[in-house]
Amino acid sequence: MNRSTNIAYLGVLIGVLLVSTSSAQEVTYAKHIRPIFVQHCVKCHGKKQRAELDLSTPTAILGGGESGQIVNAKKPKESLLYEVIHEGRMPPKGSKQLSAAQAKLIQRWVLSGAKFGTAGKKVVKRINQHDVLQILRLRCTVCHGRQEKAGGLDLRTKASILKGGKSGPAMVVGKPSDSLLLKRVHAGQMPPKSRLAAASVKPMEEPEIATVTKWIADGAYAAD
DSSP states (O other): OOHHHHHHHHHHHHHHHHHHHHHHHOOOIIIIIHHHHHHHTTTTSSSSOGGGOOOSSHHHHHHOBTTBOSOOSSSGGGOHHHHHHHTTOSSOTTSOOOOHHHHHHHHHHHHTTOOOSOTTOOOOOOOOHHHHHHHHHHHTTTTBSSSOBGGGOOOSSHHHHHHOBTTBOSOOTTOGGGOHHHHHHHTTOSSOGGGHHHHTOOOOOHHHHHHHHHHHHTTOOOOO
């Protein structure tokens, strides 16, 4: 080869290496993460929703589970998903384990912000039953849960909320203003003031009320 040919060949080679390096560094949900979840995770965290966690769609992933959100874009190393993969706690023993490369991909994806869409697209978190049930467990289920069902009302699941108690269904899907649950909250009757100290609970805060209201108004999405 002459000098000019060598230079041209070297330039092409460098370009190929740069493209390859860039591609190797980029971890995407669609190409890398979703196939891993399908192979290892959705059997337990799909329609079955063990721990109320669904990993089958971006919206469900953002919704989290009974332990709350599993990805934290602002503090990725504090993301529950990162922690359980990093510590080797998931998948659980007895299940098909992730390869070292797969575990590394998930960790890199979380650390890069756990992005789902392509450029110009944004996945918006939709309020789901898990967001609301966490609030109800904190504020209501001491009187309307496993140990006690005051008024025959159990607020631990969407189904039991719809079933309601002696006064009828606790919510009317799509109509928060007609939902008995919110009527009682706005009237200061839930939780009862007489039970606050004894039950060690506090009334819902405004952001919590807004979350429950929007959930009902938007159709009481179940994330399944």
